[in-house]
Amino acid sequence: MGINTLNRSLWVFHVNTGSCNGCDIEIVAALTPRYDVERFGIKLVGTPRHADVLLVTGAVTRQMKDKLLRVYEQTPDPKVVMVIGNCGATGGVFYESYNLVGPVDRLIPVDVFVPGCPPRPEAIIEGVVKAWKKLEELEAAGKRKKKRAKEAKE
Amino acid sequence: MSNSFELCVGPIHPALKEPIQLDFEVEGERVKNVSFKLGQVHRAIEWAGMRRNPIQILYLAERICGICNVCHPMAFSMALEKIAEIEVPKRAEYIRVINAELERIHSHILWAGVAAHELGFDSVMHYTWRVREKVLDIIEMLNGNRITKGVFMIGGVRRDVKKEHIPKIRQALQYYRDCYAKLEKIFLKDASIKARTRDIGVLSKKEALKLCAVGPTARASGVKKDIRVDFAYAAYPWLDIKPVTPEIAGLKARGDTFDRILVRLLEVKQSIDLIEQCLNDLPAGPILAEPVLQKLLVQLKGVEGESIALQEAPRGELIHYLKMAAQDSPYAWKVRAPTYANLPPLIPMLSGCEIADIPIVAASIDPCISCTNRVVQIDNDDSILSMDKLRELSVQKTNKILREVKK
Numbered sequence: 379m380g381i382n383t384l385n386r387s388l389w390v391f392h393v394n395t396g397s398c399n400g401c402d403i404e405i406v407a408a409l410t411p412r413y414d415v416e417r418f419g420i421k422l423v424g425t426p427r428h429a430d431v432l433l434v435t436g437a438v439t440r441q442m443k444d445k446l447l448r449v450y451e452q453t454p455d456p457k458v459v460m461v462i463g464n465c466g467a468t469g470g471v472f473y474e475s476y477n478l479v480g481p482v483d484r485l486i487p488v489d490v491f492v493p494g495c496p497p498r499p500e501a502i503i504e505g506v507v508k509a510w511k512k513l514e515e516l517e518a519a520g521k522r523k524k525k526r527a528k529e530a531k532e
Numbered sequence: 533m534s535n536s537f538e539l540c541v542g543p544i545h546p547a548l549k550e551p552i553q554l555d556f557e558v559e560g561e562r563v564k565n566v567s568f569k570l571g572q573v574h575r576a577i578e579w580a581g582m583r584r585n586p587i588q589i590l591y592l593a594e595r596i597c598g599i600c601n602v603c604h605p606m607a608f609s610m611a612l613e614k615i616a617e618i619e620v621p622k623r624a625e626y627i628r629v630i631n632a633e634l635e636r637i638h639s640h641i642l643w644a645g646v647a648a649h650e651l652g653f654d655s656v657m658h659y660t661w662r663v664r665e666k667v668l669d670i671i672e673m674l675n676g677n678r679i680t681k682g683v684f685m686i687g688g689v690r691r692d693v694k695k696e697h698i699p700k701i702r703q704a705l706q707y708y709r710d711c712y713a714k715l716e717k718i719f720l721k722d723a724s725i726k727a728r729t730r731d732i733g734v735l736s737k738k739e740a741l742k743l744c745a746v747g748p749t750a751r752a753s754g755v756k757k758d759i760r761v762d763f764a765y766a767a768y769p770w771l772d773i774k775p776v777t778p779e780i781a782g783l784k785a786r787g788d789t790f791d792r793i794l795v796r797l798l799e800v801k802q803s804i805d806l807i808e809q810c811l812n813d814l815p816a817g818p819i820l821a822e823p824v825l826q827k828l829l830v831q832l833k834g835v836e837g838e839s840i841a842l843q844e845a846p847r848g849e850l851i852h853y854l855k856m857a858a859q860d861s862p863y864a865w866k867v868r869a870p871t872y873a874n875l876p877p878l879i880p881m882l883s884g885c886e887i888a889d890i891p892i893v894a895a896s897i898d899p900c901i902s903c904t905n906r907v908v909q910i911d912n913d914d915s916i917l918s919m920d921k922l923r924e925l926s927v928q929k930t931n932k933i934l935r936e937v938k939k
Contacts, residue, residue, distance in 0.1 A: 394550055396573045398902045400598025400679045402549055403642065407668075410645075410661035424546035441572045442551060445544055471595050474583070475576035496598060496679050
């Protein structure tokens with residue numbers, strides 16, 4: 379699939395910004411034995427400070443806007459943002475609602491969209507693979523930058 | 533000087549799957565008081581519903597909650613069928629019950645996994661979620677999707693239970709009967725689960741009645757109430773069903789977390805029996821009262837009146853209020869989800885318990901926040917009415933009506 383080995387496991391933090399639970403339970407389904415992404419070292423973590431990937435579900439409601447921005451800022455670089463489900467991508471069925479400030483890409487940069495209402499766990503896993511590739515690119519770019527800075531110093 | 537301090541949990545927190553803010557007043561390890569801040573998941577669904585036609589609303593109602601996405605469209609279509617006086621074919625009523633009970637199995641097993649996770653029993657969580665995949669396979673076979681099903685239509689259902697489906701459903705039911713013994717052994721016999729849940733988060737029968745708890749939360753406290761029995765709808769009048777309380781297992785209802793686990797597990801067993809009964813007496817016939825949707829829409833456009841539909845969702849009593857005024861879209865649509873009624877009982881449950889018990893006690897009512905958030909307070913201004921002001925307005929209105937009646 380074009381993945382070189384990342385030198386660590388992929389850790390994921392999940393933010394619910396006003397989702398209906400549909401995507402959230404499919405994310406957990408992807409982690410549990412039938413689909414079992416934990417065998418690749420992918421796991422949910424308790425704080426964004428430990429995470430490489432931010433999973434965002436739900437069309438962002440007014441109350442969750444600043445919380446989402448804070449979580450995004452707390453996640454260390456390099457990071458990848460994944461939006462799971464139609465709501466986060468376009469607003470979905472709630473597109474006209476007065477209480478939405480989303481979709482997510484209006485607030486934070488998004489790298490991977492996984493459409494579906496809710497997407498199947500297989501689709502979520504495919505999204506994670508894409509996120510993984512992106513993360514490797516970011517990591518390689520970071521290393522090159524560091525190397526150049528070191529050379530310039532010498 | 534008071535020794536208590538405040539502890540805020542949420543809206544984003546690893547123990548909470550959905551955004552809700554809980555503010556605790558704690559003294560040492562003991563919780564003194566609790567309050568909630570809701571409204572983080574308010575997506576203005578009712579408001580959007582008043583701008584769409586009934587068939588579009590079914591799609592919207594399904595997205596009120598991803599876990600109870602059978603009961604919302606079902607309650608909505610029941611309310612509209614009452615207004616429009618549409619008679620649902622008997623076969624459709626049975627298929628509705630099959631779908632509702634499959635949802636109950638999936639929801640309760642999912643909850644058992646979440647409860648195990650909150651207790652720190654992750655191996656059990658993984659086991660229950662693996663067991664749950666079987667019912668999702670059946671749902672996918674019947675309706676074409678794992679979570680949101682799109683199976684309901686006003687006046688019936690959209691997808692039939694075909695002859696070749698029945699043996700597969702029976703096989704899945706047998707699978708659950710086999711798994712049930714293991715789940716029962718894990719949840720009801722395990723010493724550490726018993727130690728963490730027995731006499732923790734107690735809701736007495738008196739308080740359950742006073743605070744209007746619903747569903748498994750009320751039944752675990754010994755309140756025999758179940759909409760499927762009390763206000764039987766769909767095919768439930770023809771089925772053999774009675775409210776599940778801990779007394780069925782020969783135990784006295786104590787209203788603690790253990791009883792709530794017990795009631796939910798017994799309800800899984802009950803759902804298996806109900807589906808079996810439905811499959812045995814599934815009548816032949818059409819599944820839709822009006823198969824041509826354009827015709828149905830025209831018919832619904834002209835209806836006037838209001839109605840209330842009651843439902844026993846996996847979490848308890850669900851109410852949909854609907855008013856039609858001979859327009860395309862409803863004049864009013866109001867949803868009262870079970871968790872809304874189950875949040876006040878959480879206050880006596882959590883008061884007095886230890887901080888470490890908060891996750892399991894809070895999870896024991898099976899909160900579904902996305903169902904609950906129907907109103908939100910956006911700005912603090914004078915247009916917000918206090919309790920006293922509301923009471924004053926109601927007294928004024930009552931007096932006005934009384935005067936009109938006397939005339």
